[in-house]
Amino acid sequence: MSLNYAFSFSVFLLVLVVLNIYFFYTLNTINKKSPKFNVPKLRVDLTTNVFQDIYEYLNYLPNQYKNKNSKFMSIQKKLINSFNTSRVTNPAHAQHTWVEVDNWVSNISLFPHEDGIGGKMLHALQSTPIALVDNAPKGTQLKLLLLLEGNQKLYFKPKRYNLEHVINGKIYAGFDRHNSEVFAYYLAMVLNFKWIPPSVIRKVHLDNDILPVATSGLRKTMLKNSKGTLCIYGKCFYCKINETVCPDDNGEVEGAAILYLDKQLKVYKSPWRRSYNAKKMEWEIDSDFCVKIRGSLSTRHLLNLIEVSLFDFLIQNGDRHRYEVYKEQIILLDNGKGLGNPLVDELDILAPLYQCCMLPTSTWQHLEILSGGNLSDTIKLLSKFQGIKLATEEHFKAIERRLLKIYATVQYCIGRYGSSKVFRSGF
Numbered sequence: 001m002s003l004n005y006a007f008s009f010s011v012f013l014l015v016l017v018v019l020n021i022y023f024f025y026t027l028n029t030i031n032k033k034s035p036k037f038n039v040p041k042l043r044v045d046l047t048t049n050v051f052q053d054i055y056e057y058l059n060y061l062p063n064q065y066k067n068k069n070s071k072f073m074s075i076q077k078k079l080i081n082s083f084n085t086s087r088v089t090n091p092a093h094a095q096h097t098w099v100e101v102d103n104w105v106s107n108i109s110l111f112p113h114e115d116g117i118g119g120k121m122l123h124a125l126q127s128t129p130i131a132l133v134d135n136a137p138k139g140t141q142l143k144l145l146l147l148l149e150g151n152q153k154l155y156f157k158p159k160r161y162n163l164e165h166v167i168n169g170k171i172y173a174g175f176d177r178h179n180s181e182v183f184a185y186y187l188a189m190v191l192n193f194k195w196i197p198p199s200v201i202r203k204v205h206l207d208n209d210i211l212p213v214a215t216s217g218l219r220k221t222m223l224k225n226s227k228g229t230l231c232i233y234g235k236c237f238y239c240k241i242n243e244t245v246c247p248d249d250n251g252e253v254e255g256a257a258i259l260y261l262d263k264q265l266k267v268y269k270s271p272w273r274r275s276y277n278a279k280k281m282e283w284e285i286d287s288d289f290c291v292k293i294r295g296s297l298s299t300r301h302l303l304n305l306i307e308v309s310l311f312d313f314l315i316q317n318g319d320r321h322r323y324e325v326y327k328e329q330i331i332l333l334d335n336g337k338g339l340g341n342p343l344v345d346e347l348d349i350l351a352p353l354y355q356c357c358m359l360p361t362s363t364w365q366h367l368e369i370l371s372g373g374n375l376s377d378t379i380k381l382l383s384k385f386q387g388i389k390l391a392t393e394e395h396f397k398a399i400e401r402r403l404l405k406i407y408a409t410v411q412y413c414i415g416r417y418g419s420s421k422v423f424r425s426g427f
């Protein structure tokens with residue numbers, strides 16, 4: 001009996017010890033969920049559904065958006081008249097062009113566009129002798145500030161890549177593409193976005209055109225490479241001594257010559273700017289982002305931002321972190337981050353459009369008649385007058401494909417809110 005009692009007591013003690021261990025274990029692991037029971041983090045990427053909807057609309061896009069619209073022909077003719085200019089190399093003619101440009105006062109465009117003036121401006125930018133060259137330290141990319149004879153200033157963004165080069169990685173990766181700046185100018189003309197400085201491909205001879213008129217500051221940022229060629233590494237935030245720009249076998253450096261606007265420009269941070277790190281921006285996680293923005297921006301300004309997003313989507317410029325405003329209009333400056341990869345259409349560049357679902361009626365009517373190849377055909381036609389190829393065929397195809405995606409996004413907006421809410425007249 002006493003043996004039996006001793007056995008039962010020891011079993012009881014054992015149970016007590018086990019219970020104790022269990023008690024202390026659970027006490028320690030409270031609030032530490034086992035990984036098995038972790039609820040997966042909700043994806044707060046609100047864009048995904050929108051993207052699905054837009055692609056759905058893309059599949060059912062009416063045929064009119066795939067066919068060439070003959071209504072564009074009269075506009076194309078006007079553009080041709082503006083850019084098909086005989087090339088006069090007489091400096092007096094160039095001076096006359098700039099007088100005409102300087103006297104231009106308008107609330108509908110930054111520059112005149114009638115009677116061949118477009119072509120004349122580009123030609124003057126391309127061929128007027130250079131009086132002085134310095135580094136342009138504003139911004140992060142290597143660029144030069146050129147003063148032309150006759151006092152026009154221009155930015156010179158040098159060529160970094162061949163047209164065939166494809167940029168992989170982040171949408172804002174790589175150096176600026178000089179051809180993207182010039183392409184953007186013609187694209188803006190075709191879209192009827194007339195608030196952009198003229199821009200053209202120019203070749204400058206380093207020994208003949210630059211060195212004799214280079215400031216000592218610029219000379220200090222040049223060095224000879226292993227072949228004994230003098231190259232420029234420049235002065236800018238990202239400029240590195242081993243990332244030089246060197247002349248080709250003819251001693252020339254190609255670049256985009258962009259007219260510098262000596263005007264008081266207001267600078268704004270873009271509400272749809274990227275974070276440039278892993279952190280998501282408010283516009284990427286808040287489905288009501290546009291409602292918030294509408295409280296602080298006028299409808300006109302917002303519509304203008306939406307128009308800029310269409311433009312940026314077409315060339316895939318995902319780097320418009322800030323923008324300049326002149327006469328209450330956004331000026332399309334800094335378009336060098338376009339044409340990176342013809343196989344990528346980053347749809348979130350269109351966020352201002354699909355989040356706000358608004359567009360000026362006139363802009364939509366203009367977009368509609370650009371269908372079926374009119375857009376790329378006209379860019380090719382106009383740039384041919386300057387005799388330079390601006391992009392590979394893949395990029396032109398990509399522009400057409402992206403235009404269809406813009407149509408689909410507008411259809412998505414109409415489907416969601418109705419056309420009377422989407423299209424805004426009088427802007």
Ligand SMILES: Nc1ncnc2c1ncn2[C@@H]1O[C@H](COP(=O)(O)OP(=O)(O)OP(=O)(O)O)[C@@H](O)[C@H]1O
Pocket residue numbers: 138139140141142155176197258259260261262324333334335336
């Ligand atoms: N054509 C122009 N006329 C007048 N000012 C200009 C022009 N182009 C650019 N700027 C001004 O110069 C600054 C730098 O130019 P830009 O943005 O083209 O250089 P960037 O090196 O690409 O700069 P970031 O790295 O900040 O994008 C801009 O903030 C703008 O205010």
Ligand SMILES: [Mn+2]
Pocket residue numbers: 139141319334336337
């Ligand atoms: Mn830039």
